[in-house]
Amino acid sequence: MSKNLLLPLSLIFFAYFVISSEDLATLLSGIAIFIIGMVFMQDGFRQLSGGILEKLLQKFTSNLFYSILTGFISTSIVQSSSIISLVVISFLSVELLTLVQGIGVIFGSNLGSTTTAWIVSSLGVDVKISVYAMPLIVFGVILRFVKNNSYKGIGNVLLGLGFIFLGISYMKDGFDTLKDSLDLASFALEGVWGIIIFIIIGAFATVIMQSSAATLAIIITALNAGGIIYINALSLTIGANIGTTLTAILASLTSNENGKRVAFAHFVFNVVTASIVTLFIYYISDFVDLIAPYFGISADNYGMKLALFHTLFSLIGIAILSPFVKHIVTLSQKVIKKKVSAHSKPKFLLDSNLDIPDTAIISIKKETINLYENCQKAMLHALNLHTTNLKTKEDLEIQISKEITKIDTNIDEIYQSNLKILYSEIIKYSSFAQEHMSSLQQQKVGELKRSAKLIVEVLKDTRDIQKNLNFYLKSRNEYIKQEYNMLRKELAAILIDINILNSTSDEIDRLTQIEVLKSTVYSDDLTNAGKTDNLIREGKIKATMATSLINDSATIYSTQKKLVEMASILFINNNLIKEIGEEINETK
Amino acid sequence: MKLNKLITKIKKYIKKKSLSSRKQEKIKEIIEKLTQKKATLKQEIKACDKKSQKQKLQKEFEVVCKLLKKSKKLI
Numbered sequence: 124m125s126k127n128l129l130l131p132l133s134l135i136f137f138a139y140f141v142i143s144s145e146d147l148a149t150l151l152s153g154i155a156i157f158i159i160g161m162v163f164m165q166d167g168f169r170q171l172s173g174g175i176l177e178k179l180l181q182k183f184t185s186n187l188f189y190s191i192l193t194g195f196i197s198t199s200i201v202q203s204s205s206i207i208s209l210v211v212i213s214f215l216s217v218e219l220l221t222l223v224q225g226i227g228v229i230f231g232s233n234l235g236s237t238t239t240a241w242i243v244s245s246l247g248v249d250v251k252i253s254v255y256a257m258p259l260i261v262f263g264v265i266l267r268f269v270k271n272n273s274y275k276g277i278g279n280v281l282l283g284l285g286f287i288f289l290g291i292s293y294m295k296d297g298f299d300t301l302k303d304s305l306d307l308a309s310f311a312l313e314g315v316w317g318i319i320i321f322i323i324i325g326a327f328a329t330v331i332m333q334s335s336a337a338t339l340a341i342i343i344t345a346l347n348a349g350g351i352i353y354i355n356a357l358s359l360t361i362g363a364n365i366g367t368t369l370t371a372i373l374a375s376l377t378s379n380e381n382g383k384r385v386a387f388a389h390f391v392f393n394v395v396t397a398s399i400v401t402l403f404i405y406y407i408s409d410f411v412d413l414i415a416p417y418f419g420i421s422a423d424n425y426g427m428k429l430a431l432f433h434t435l436f437s438l439i440g441i442a443i444l445s446p447f448v449k450h451i452v453t454l455s456q457k458v459i460k461k462k463v464s465a466h467s468k469p470k471f472l473l474d475s476n477l478d479i480p481d482t483a484i485i486s487i488k489k490e491t492i493n494l495y496e497n498c499q500k501a502m503l504h505a506l507n508l509h510t511t512n513l514k515t516k517e518d519l520e521i522q523i524s525k526e527i528t529k530i531d532t533n534i535d536e537i538y539q540s541n542l543k544i545l546y547s548e549i550i551k552y553s554s555f556a557q558e559h560m561s562s563l564q565q566q567k568v569g570e571l572k573r574s575a576k577l578i579v580e581v582l583k584d585t586r587d588i589q590k591n592l593n594f595y596l597k598s599r600n601e602y603i604k605q606e607y608n609m610l611r612k613e614l615a616a617i618l619i620d621i622n623i624l625n626s627t628s629d630e631i632d633r634l635t636q637i638e639v640l641k642s643t644v645y646s647d648d649l650t651n652a653g654k655t656d657n658l659i660r661e662g663k664i665k666a667t668m669a670t671s672l673i674n675d676s677a678t679i680y681s682t683q684k685k686l687v688e689m690a691s692i693l694f695i696n697n698n699l700i701k702e703i704g705e706e707i708n709e710t711k
Numbered sequence: 712m713k714l715n716k717l718i719t720k721i722k723k724y725i726k727k728k729s730l731s732s733r734k735q736e737k738i739k740e741i742i743e744k745l746t747q748k749k750a751t752l753k754q755e756i757k758a759c760d761k762k763s764q765k766q767k768l769q770k771e772f773e774v775v776c777k778l779l780k781k782s783k784k785l786i
Binding site for chain 2: 632634635643703
């Protein structure tokens with residue numbers, strides 16, 4: 124309840140400020156326009172790069188130096204460390220980059236993000252940049268309407284630049300007028316407390332705006348307008364660097380452990396650097412004053428000096444922490460451990476059984492049944508069926524007859540986070556176990572491996588039909604709705620039948636049930652094909668619905684066949700009975 | 712040397728023979744079970760009033776008949 128109220132209340136609070144003070148409205152509009160400009164520009168670069176960015180990151184990260192350099196260049200061009208971080212995280216998850224390379228890119232990306240301060244400070248001082256903003260926006264909009272993706276990308280970049288210029292101009296005007304009505308300089312705080320308080324404000328502002336570039340733009344324009352004193356601006360910059368790591372941490376919460384480790388390394392980098400820079404802030408400030416003339420920066424150009432300070436901040440961090448990247452990796456691996464869920468942990472694959480072939484076979488079989496049970500649960504959920512009260516066909520009839528309530532099931536996520544690990548463990552264990560086995564035993568393990576593969580395949584088949592199933596089960600066309608409900612029932616029915624045969628102790632009964640299932644699956648497929656033809660002929664369903672139905676029926680038929688094959692491997696133990704079953708199929 | 716080979720061959724033959732006789736016994740057991748099952752199913756089909764249930768039993772009956780036929784061939 125309180126969460127639901129938070130957004131409207133803060134909006135009302137903001138609305139009050141925007142309406143009550145024109146100067147504040149100008150300033151806040153400037154920030155908003157600047158942020159939207161950043162979004163457009165990042166989108167534009169993403170469209171323009173068309174995979175170039177990914178290729179660059181993959182190619183030029185062979186050692187730490189190149190990783191840092193690539194991170195610096197790519198962030199300077201794209202003007203977004205978040206995009207680079209996202210690419211790094213995705214590369215880490217598929218092991219295209221090592222954690223050391225990934226951290227190197229992040230270090231470089233930190234340095235690259237300091238170019239924003241240079242751009243804002245060089246544009247915002249004497250040049251009336253709003254003059255350039257309007258043409259850029261106009262051309263940006265025109266190009267956005269062109270169908271070609273590259274032109275669209277250029278359009279977005281121009282639009283982004285236009286909005287950024289406009290935003291900076293608004294912020295400048297806002298601070299200029301606000302300075303007359305409100306003495307911002309009276310809030311200036313010197314000394315240690317001033318540094319600490321402004322670091323906290325800088326971090327907080329960055330977390331709120333989710334962009335250190337936006338915070339820096341505000342700091343520089345405020346500094347140029349004389350709204351804040353130089354030392355407080357430096358503290359705000361340090362705060363912005365800490366705040367940006369919190370943004371990355373928040374973003375990494377939904378990623379895998381490697382994503383979290385990169386966010387952790389980013390946090391370590393900025394916090395350690397911020398602590399060192401804070402300790403020596405006056406010395407570094409003096410050093411900036413000393414070297415500024417060499418960069419053509421005049422003594423009173425505080426905006427540019429702040430940009431130089433920001434760059435130095437990142438360079439100090441890189442210089443101090445680069446030799447310790449491997450230690451940071453180890454630390455991050457210790458802090459963020461690989462999470463293994465209960466479902467992905469093998470229950471029966473004991474190392475002690477590896478040398479005893481028959482026991483190893485039993486272990487593999489039991490684990491494969493465990494994999495099947497987990498898959499079956501996910502499949503039933505994907506079919507919007509609750510597993511708790513689903514033991515018999517009668518239970519299924521009751522659930523099918525009820526109004527459908529969608530169960531959110533992300534099969535890809537379930538597979539990646541749980542079942543893939545279990546499947547890999549089965550394959551790994553089987554391969555080791557086969558080493559000490561006779562050819563007959565090896566053949567048995569080979570069959571079990573095949574059954575595990577079939578289980579994974581049926582799960583993926585279910586994922587493939589899930590989208591259409593959810594779509595057509597809500598259709599206004601009763602005929603297509605009924606057909607999809609029938610498919611759903613047929614697939615669920617076979618899962619229940621397999622459970623029932625698993626609970627039967629007599630092997631002959633099991634074989635009989637499997638053979639009955641085979642003939643049922645075959646006759647169901649024939650009936651479905653005939654029905655679809657009739658529905659099209661009678662004009663009860665559209666051709667597009669029919670093609671979906673034909674494809675999905677074929678997938679269900681193949682899934683059912685795979686399930687029956689899996690059941691005959693997993694649930695028939697007696698070789699002779701298996702042989703009789705195979706004899707029947709050969710005659711067919 | 713030749714004698715050794717002969718002995719191994721004889722051993723293998725005896726082993727195979729005993730295996731196949733064990734197999735035969737097992738098949739006989741299976742046939743017995745299937746015959747019983749066939750009889751039970753026949754009775755169940757006769758007693759069943761529900762059409763869907765009857766169809767299901769009929770299907771099972773057909774499968775059991777096929778299994779029985781194949782098992783007999785293995786002897």
